[in-house]
Amino acid sequence: MNIDNLPTPLYIAHRGLSARFPENTLAAFAGAADAGAQMIELDVTLTNDRKLVVIHDDTVDRTTNGSGAVRGLTMKTLGQLDAGSWFDPRFKTQRLPTLTQVLDMAKGRLLVNIEIKPEAVDPHSPDDAVERQILALVREKKMVEDVLVSSFDWRVLKKLRRLDPTIAIGLLADVPADDRLFDWIEQVTAFSWHPDYRVLTRVQVEKVHGVGARVFPYAVNGQIDTGGMLAMGVDGMMVDDSRQMTIQ
Ligand code: G3P
Numbered sequence: 155m156n157i158d159n160l161p162t163p164l165y166i167a168h169r170g171l172s173a174r175f176p177e178n179t180l181a182a183f184a185g186a187a188d189a190g191a192q193m194i195e196l197d198v199t200l201t202n203d204r205k206l207v208v209i210h211d212d213t214v215d216r217t218t219n220g221s222g223a224v225r226g227l228t229m230k231t232l233g234q235l236d237a238g239s240w241f242d243p244r245f246k247t248q249r250l251p252t253l254t255q256v257l258d259m260a261k262g263r264l265l266v267n268i269e270i271k272p273e274a275v276d277p278h279s280p281d282d283a284v285e286r287q288i289l290a291l292v293r294e295k296k297m298v299e300d301v302l303v304s305s306f307d308w309r310v311l312k313k314l315r316r317l318d319p320t321i322a323i324g325l326l327a328d329v330p331a332d333d334r335l336f337d338w339i340e341q342v343t344a345f346s347w348h349p350d351y352r353v354l355t356r357v358q359v360e361k362v363h364g365v366g367a368r369v370f371p372y373a374v375n376g377q378i379d380t381g382g383m384l385a386m387g388v389d390g391m392m393v394d395d396s397r398q399m400t401i402q
């Protein structure tokens with residue numbers, strides 16, 4: 155990922171443009187591209203048969219017509235659920251996508267911020283560990299330069315860095331920048347810090363820039379103070395709605 159090739163600010167379509175489309179579906183990601191987003195954000199976890207599926211919650215209850223834990227269901231079963239009608243009946247054909255499907259639609263069109271959900275992380279990092287599968291897939295698709303991998307579980311990002319010296323890594327956090335953050339930025343050679351926008355200050359932005367990392371705050375429930383964030387000097391931010399992408 156070359157920051158010099160990215161627009162500033164970089165608007166990252168959160169779960170696709172989740173205010174306008176059923177989150178984390180191909181319709182949401184295509185809609186984000188059509189609205190002019192350069193990067194999409196998505197959530198990845200593992201299914202019962204250890205496939206990479208794109209969904210935010212631990213269960214399918216909120217965003218599909220099914221029920222139960224994602225970890226208890228196979229990709230085949232998950233892929234048959236209706237992942238669009240809960241949002242609007244016109245999206246009834248939407249399914250929970252695999253990460254492969256999303257990368258295929260994004261290639262050459264969108265950069266991708268892959269958030270690894272902490273529930274998918276295996277402490278012993280087996281051959282099919284989530285970080286190993288993601289890296290293998292991204293390499294197979296020749297998209298290492300197109301992805302930014304983030305997580306609230308920074309240990310999995312450290313494992314990823316050991317596996318690949320160049321892939322872009324983002325540290326997600328819901329607490330202000332502190333000594334621990336700066337230690338981890340160095341440990342994983344972080345590309346960026348992704349804080350909850352509510353904990354951010356201009357001084358923190360300056361400090362993180364001072365160690366060479368970018369700052370991409372994320373929205374909570376779609377609410378983000380776009381102008382306030384830009385005034386602090388952030389490099390971009392996660393947005394749920396295309397209307398939030400208009401300020402340059
Ligand atoms: O990646 C930033 C943001 O997506 C983290 O929060 O809960 O929307 O995954 P959440």
Ligand code: CA
Nearest residue numbers: 195196197269
């Ligand atoms: Ca996310």
